[in-house]
Amino acid sequence: MLKFTKEHEWLKLEGDVATVGITHHAAEQLGDLVFVELPEEGATFDQDQEAATVESVKAASDVYCPLKGEVVEINQAIVDDPSLVNSDPQGAGWFFKLKLANVADLDSLMDEAAYKDMIA
């Protein structure tokens, strides 16, 4: 199941763990990333709490935790090569895996069609 937030993150759920990243639209708006800072594994976040930072040549931007949960895995590959986020934001450029506190929270997020309407 693929879900989206107003803050341009995507979540893909497997069991009670969601893989989280930023959307194509967000990656395009940010431009070429030169730095990514990810949370530590084991960190817990509330919904909409700042969880990661991405920086382009021009500016730093926060990436918010889309739902309440615990970070169980991070994608070191985007720390080593931030351009992965630009080249494949909804694939190899994922940010972290989040064990959701309440899987039912996902229902509050947008599906792909609703997200596409929002950015249209």
Place this chain on the structure above:
Amino acid sequence: MSESADLKKTPLHALHVSLGARMVPFAGYDMPVQYPAGVLKEHLQTRQSAGLFDVSHMGQVIVKAKSGNNADAALALESLVPVDVLSVAAGRQRYALFTNDTGGILDDLMIVNMGDHFYIVVNAACKDADFAHMATHLGATCDVTAHFDRGLLALQGPKAQAALARLAPDVAEMKFMDARAVTLVGEPCVVSRTGYSGEDGYEISVPADKTVELAEALLAMEEVEPIGLGARDSLRLEAGLCLYGSDIDTTTTPVEAGLEWAMQKARRTGGAREGGFPGAAVILAQLENGASRRRVGLKAEGKAPVRGHSKLFADAEGKTEIGEVTSGGFGPSVEGPVAMGYVPTAYATNGTTIYAEVRGKYLPMTVAQLPFITPTYKR
């Protein structure tokens, strides 16, 4: 987008939009911050080939002596800047600073000797104040006229000469900081061999109604791409050049800013025309004895960019605050974070390690020689 109606437009506005630029408000103008290529590629394009920048928002002013003797205009200008203007030969230009009574900097500018007048380029955000300043203080002996409607293009990069020389072969023989009247697209233009990128290149003052034609002629060339304000900023930062309003302002003196090189002997203590500019007492004393703080280059040891306004500390625990970053970001050519900021003189020696606060962490930074890149000015 709604606020864009209140913003001024340069002669190239429609061209920027048609090229797919992302437009942002800057100094009251709706300006291109980047084109579809993006800041990173635009930066590297300028370093490797040639980039065309619209800097028409900057203020162009002409100062002409009422006596007809250009030296009188030079001497009048010297009353506002700590710079030797009198020795700027016809066809040459010099970097200058308007200072205030406390030795602070009102703006930085270029002063060009065009033989029978001086042509001056000031920053966009300061241009109305600068014009009023000049009209007030030079008006008795000079005619001061604003030419804010004219276009101004910057063509920067190692292939700038080849590109511009295709339209006007004579520009190839110009040296860094030369300036001359050149006919381009059938109109009299002013071309100076200068810029704000650390690269060789030119700035071209062109009548408003010919600006699009000139820009299109240059952009049609294979080696030239349009470059936005985003890359203009990263290029000048790597080149160690000050941005007015960030790295220098009314609270910083030229000596604190490390701009001693811009103040020639003739205006210093014991010089032929010592002092005689606003804030001379403060600035001359600092030239003799040094200032208590200094602008320095800062290179991060890690990968995290350190932005303007980040606080600087003497220690890794953030106990002793010593200054602030005034410009900072990622340098695409340096391939790492670069910054400038002010620190007490005791910390200003190259190689000193200090710490910048970024998101609650104290990141080590090394005081480094400016510029961060090797400029390729055609001397």
